[in-house]
Amino acid sequence: MNSTTPLTVGEHPHASFPEGVELDCGVTLAPVDIAYCTYGQLSANKDNAILICHAFTGDQYVAETHPLTGKPGWWERMVGPGKPIDTNRFFVICSNVLGGCMGSTGPRSPRTDGQEAPGELWGTAFPPITIRDMVRAQHKLVRSLGIERLFAVVGGSMGGMQVLEWAVTYPQMMRAVMPIATAPFHSAQNIAFNEVGRQAIIADPDWRGGRYWEAGVVPARGLAVARMMAHITYLSEEVLTRKFGRRMRRGPVGGQGPEGPVSTFGDIFEVESYLRYQGSSFVRRFDANSYLSITRAMDWFDIAADHDGDLTPAFAGTAVRFCVVSFSSDWLFPTSAARTLARALNRAAANVSFVEIETDKGHDAFLLEEPDFDRTVRGFLCGVAEHAGLF
Amino acid sequence: MRLDQRLIADMIEPKTRVLDIGSGDGTLIGHLYRERGCDARGIELNMELVTRSVAHGLPVVHGDADHDLAYYPDHSFDYVVLQRTLQAVERPREVLRQMLRIGRYAIVSFPNFGHWQLRLRLLLGGCMPMTAVWHTPWYETPNIHPCTIRDFLELCRQDGYIVEKWLAVDEDGERAPWRRSIRLANLFGEQALFLLRRR
Numbered sequence: 001m002n003s004t005t006p007l008t009v010g011e012h013p014h015a016s017f018p019e020g021v022e023l024d025c026g027v028t029l030a031p032v033d034i035a036y037c038t039y040g041q042l043s044a045n046k047d048n049a050i051l052i053c054h055a056f057t058g059d060q061y062v063a064e065t066h067p068l069t070g071k072p073g074w075w076e077r078m079v080g081p082g083k084p085i086d087t088n089r090f091f092v093i094c095s096n097v098l099g100g101c102m103g104s105t106g107p108r109s110p111r112t113d114g115q116e117a118p119g120e121l122w123g124t125a126f127p128p129i130t131i132r133d134m135v136r137a138q139h140k141l142v143r144s145l146g147i148e149r150l151f152a153v154v155g156g157s158m159g160g161m162q163v164l165e166w167a168v169t170y171p172q173m174m175r176a177v178m179p180i181a182t183a184p185f186h187s188a189q190n191i192a193f194n195e196v197g198r199q200a201i202i203a204d205p206d207w208r209g210g211r212y213w214e215a216g217v218v219p220a221r222g223l224a225v226a227r228m229m230a231h232i233t234y235l236s237e238e239v240l241t242r243k244f245g246r247r248m249r250r251g252p253v254g255g256q257g258p259e260g261p262v263s264t265f266g267d268i269f270e271v272e273s274y275l276r277y278q279g280s281s282f283v284r285r286f287d288a289n290s291y292l293s294i295t296r297a298m299d300w301f302d303i304a305a306d307h308d309g310d311l312t313p314a315f316a317g318t319a320v321r322f323c324v325v326s327f328s329s330d331w332l333f334p335t336s337a338a339r340t341l342a343r344a345l346n347r348a349a350a351n352v353s354f355v356e357i358e359t360d361k362g363h364d365a366f367l368l369e370e371p372d373f374d375r376t377v378r379g380f381l382c383g384v385a386e387h388a389g390l391f
Numbered sequence: 392m393r394l395d396q397r398l399i400a401d402m403i404e405p406k407t408r409v410l411d412i413g414s415g416d417g418t419l420i421g422h423l424y425r426e427r428g429c430d431a432r433g434i435e436l437n438m439e440l441v442t443r444s445v446a447h448g449l450p451v452v453h454g455d456a457d458h459d460l461a462y463y464p465d466h467s468f469d470y471v472v473l474q475r476t477l478q479a480v481e482r483p484r485e486v487l488r489q490m491l492r493i494g495r496y497a498i499v500s501f502p503n504f505g506h507w508q509l510r511l512r513l514l515l516g517g518c519m520p521m522t523a524v525w526h527t528p529w530y531e532t533p534n535i536h537p538c539t540i541r542d543f544l545e546l547c548r549q550d551g552y553i554v555e556k557w558l559a560v561d562e563d564g565e566r567a568p569w570r571r572s573i574r575l576a577n578l579f580g581e582q583a584l585f586l587l588r589r590r
Contacts, residue, residue, distance in 0.1 A: 342452055343462040353445045354452035356438055375446040383448020
């Protein structure tokens with residue numbers, strides 16, 4: 001972790017909402033900025049818009065080179081001209097979530113609750129947000145673009161939670177939804193993983209009670225450990241074995257050859273080196289307080305909670321077409337969670353497709369090369385378009 | 392489309408809601424949706440076929456007759472279809488009950504164990520019969536609940552289902568000419584196709 005200086009860039013393209021967003025916690029957060037990217041052309045009838053919801057540490061740069069990291073868009077495989085989400089046909093919108101750190105209002109934004117000191121940022125005073133709050137902000141953005149009804153809302157992992165929240169909160173606002181590698185509520189195991197990540201950040205002396213910006217530092221150690229731990233949950237035992245096995249690489253400490261003195265931390269396993277790289281690159285692009293806010297929002301997510309623990313009434317009478325997708329080796333959002341969702345949708349007499357993609361790549365499979373998954377996305381969207389008489 | 396699927400499609404009114412249990416590659420629901428304007432959905436156990444159907448824009452869920460029908464609400468479909476599968480489910484009686492709970496009509500097809508070739512082979516050979524329709528040995532057949540046309544009619548009588556239509560067909564799905572006599576159909580029909588409704 002040589003460089004922990006956060007990457008910075010000029011302003012991200014965004015929409016501003018001076019009236020703000022009414023949050024589930026009762027607070028009105030104002031003003032609110034939502035940073036977003038679009039691809040393709042909105043049709044004259046404004047009926048071809050697809051909203052893509054990004055995962056926890058993703059952002060709005062879905063199909064273009066990221067201005068900070070210089071890496072390709074996180075779903076360029078899926079979104080673009082001729083791709084399964086075809087920008088020659090669809091107008092694609094992707095926004096940074098409320099509470100994020102890529103241009104949307106979040107803990108790193110200037111504090112605006114009337115109690116701020118000059119130049120103070122929200123930090124841990126940022127009001128607690130929920131997945132539904134994120135969706136409310138996206139709804140404002142979509143309406144501000146003049147779109148009355150979306151063609152579809154698509155997203156994986158935490159993006160899938162937003163997709164489900166869209167379907168429940170604004171069921172008239174879209175023809176179809178694709179919740180991918182997600183669940184109708186956050187499991188105890190997933191809350192547990194999130195808590196370990198949060199504690200790693202909070203335990204870092206550089207976190208400074210959440211006011212690290214005052215000292216011009218970031219809790220890089222804690223944030224990197226949180227990322228390393230979380231990254232393991234995105235993979236699978238098979239894929240770790242396939243990619244790294246038990247292979248070693250020369251450690252950064254000392255320079256012992258095979259005949260050199262034995263050192264506990266001299267040589268390291270390749271998997272360790274990989275995780276360290278994941279951790280160190282993450283701290284430069286992600287804000288620690290955003291990590292805390294957003295993981296908390298995921299923990300609170302439970303679609304059934306507003307319906308006495310029953311998932312079915314949440315979807316009662318819905319006209320939205322659903323395509324639920326899970327991945328066989330995903331143990332973070334396992335197929336059993338997707339099946340629970342699919343069955344609840346069946347009980348609600350919803351039009352639902354449910355596919356489990358066979359893969360050894362774990363939760364991250366939805367971001368990777370999976371031809372069956374690509375075919376499913378393309379085919380489902382074409383089917384919805386055919387049903388709606390579009391194109 | 393197989394000929395017996397065409398016969399099934401002919402039993403279904405246009406613009407109705409149809410659930411096809413064991414929808415395979417989605418041929419029947421695709422036809423009903425595109426040619427008949429039906430809201431046709433599928434359940435399929437083979438994930439490869441599910442993916443292929445969804446990739447063709449058809450609403451299909453992964454599941455099976457024994458475990459997933461309980462999750463559908465009462466009267467949510469006009470027709471519930473079960474093709475060539477009743478003999479292979481764990482609890483055929485319960486599956487039929489679920490079908491007629493979910494749908495107004497049930498369309499069921501199954502291979503007829505009363506066919507003369509089967510009877511003759513058992514009589515003369517003394518071994519479990521093997522034919523073009525019943526082609527797996529007893530120790531690995533998925534067909535754990537074989538029945539004859541008369542057995543099936545008796546179950547319908549016991550459980551109070553009304554037979555709206557029935558057909559005996561040969562293996563290729565051609566209509567067999569024994570429409571008037573159940574006895575003859577039970578002897579010469581390789582497959583049976585029933586349209587049932589609740590009393």
